[in-house]
Amino acid sequence: MEILIIAVLIGLIPAAIASSKGKSFLLWWIYGAAIFIVALPHAIIMRADDRAIENKQLSAGMKKCPSCAELIKQDAKVCKHCQRDV
Template sequence: MEVLFIALIIGLIPAFIARSKGRSFLPWYIYGVALFIVALVHSLVISKSAAKIKYDFEEQGYSECPFCKEYVKPGATVCPHCQRDIK
């Protein structure tokens, strides 16, 4: 019974790490309870989701280049990726 309780508690660790990277909490919690060591390593090495990356850039004031769709610093007049003028 104690092992189950410990598994339910430590399963939160990979779930919170994955959630901070924009992943769903519940599937990662179940994964963490079932296979803690594997889930922990996996949650540490996964990259942020595309939606989380976009949200982070927009929070910092970056905008998307209309030509190459890369993120550009606020106030930039030329895209550093495609070298085209930005309005």
């Protein structure tokens, strides 16, 4: 029983890393709890999914600058990346 609790807890580590790279937290939690020794280095060396991260930020209220296509805040009047009016 204890080993199961430990597996579930340490599974949070690769899940948190993968989640910050745009991957599914839940799937990586299960993966990390099942085979932590494989999931941890996999999560660390895996490349970030830029499109998934961008979609997450867009749904969190960010918008794309029409000039430089960088993500900026919804209320921004001037882009912080290219300094143009939005």
